[in-house]
Amino acid sequence: MKITELLSKIQGEFKISPFRILKILSKIEDKDISFFLKDSEVEISHQTFDFLLKHLKEGYPIEYITKKVLFLGNEFFVDENVLIPRIETEDLVILAVNLIKNKNIKHVIDIGTGSGAIAISIKKQLPKIKVQASDISEAAIKVAQYNAQRLGVNVEFKIGDCLDPFLKDIEEVELIISNPPYVETSFIEQNRFLKYEPRISLDGGYDGQSFFKKISKYSHLLKSKYLLFETSEFTVKKTAEILSTIGKVQILPDSFKKERFIFISPYY
Ligand SMILES: C[S@@+](CC[C@H](N)C(=O)[O-])C[C@H]1O[C@@H](n2cnc3c(N)ncnc32)[C@H](O)[C@@H]1O
Incomplete structure (x- = not known):
């Protein structure tokens, strides 16, 4: 035609x-x-x-048609097994890289890595530090491994729920980053633009907080660590309250001036 x-x-x-x-x-x-x-x-x-x-x-995403997305200048492969990395998440990586440099952090983990965008971008910028990443979805981990290989970085990937894959060596971890599923279930069900991305990458339960509640149960293991999370501007205060059992909580804005990130640092 x-x-x-x-x-x-x-x-x-x-x-x-x-x-x-x-x-x-x-x-x-x-x-x-x-x-x-x-x-x-x-x-x-x-x-x-x-x-x-x-x-x-x-509303079928163009990125699933072209099978690619640009994230912080690198081209990532994406398919229906992974969330399409969002522009706001680039801000999370920029925050993380600055923190790693300022605090001389040597060991970082990214929980819920999806396409690997966060972990791989950090490792690309800071090749000397140790970066590990996990996801509960085996199919997502395959995509992340493929991206790491294409972009020539060495990230160790693990399959598992929340902190489980890292518990054995949790003492060594200095920074935990995550852009977990944080969308309220009812919002996903009403939004036709979210129906093609994996439900598991978006659905944070009825209040969007299920991942944050889960990780806060490990607060006794996390008190000496830095943590950086992405969440929604609409629920960020509730999330900050849940995570306050871990350490000192700060809410940080994204480039669009929306309160989106939660930074937790030790009290001492
Ligand atoms: C919002 S997506 C983020 C993907 C990627 N990090 C990004 O920023 O583009 C959340 C990811 O967390 C994974 N996930 C969901 N629940 C999880 C859990 N309990 N433990 C580990 N990963 C989980 C999903 O499979 C999905 O890949």
Whole structure:
């Protein structure tokens, strides 16, 4: 089908500007937008048209079509087994890297690593420190291992629930980072844009707090450590209260000035 035909079909069905359609097409086909702008005779395949419809109608993420996402300048492979890393999480990594440098931290763990975006980005920037990462999903760990290999970094990956895979050597760990599932169950059920990402990567239980409640049960093991968590601006205060049994809690904003991160440091 010619691009002109595609534009008139899509515009007939959705209220969307031709420029936005072309922007989406350029992402799906991994071409510069100028490729579509300069020639009205360009042929678009049926597969691309179907992907475009699936994206516009059902909110199917483009990143699952192209199988990639850019995170802090590195290209990560993603598929339906992992959450698509978000731009806010780049801020979490920047906070972590600054903290690691300031406190001369040598051993970091990332719980719920998904595509490996956090752990791999930290290791890329600070190759001398020890970085381990875990996930409860075996399929996610396979994606993370693939990304580490493609990006040439050495991160040790483990499968398991919450802190379990690290309990044996927890004494050595100095910083725990996590962007855990923190979305309230009812919100996921109402939001069509969240239906394609793994439920386990999003669902934080009825109040979004189930992971935080779980990790706070280990507070006796964590009192001398630094911890950095991502959460939602809507529930951050509740999360901070839950985690206050571990240490001194600070709420930090993301680049959009939303209260999103929780930083815990030892009381002494
Ligand atoms: C919000 S995603 C974050 C993925 C990745 N770290 C990122 O920031 O893009 C949460 C991840 O935690 C994992 N997860 C969920 N519950 C977990 C648990 N109890 N223990 C370990 N990992 C868990 C999910 O499989 C998912 O990969």
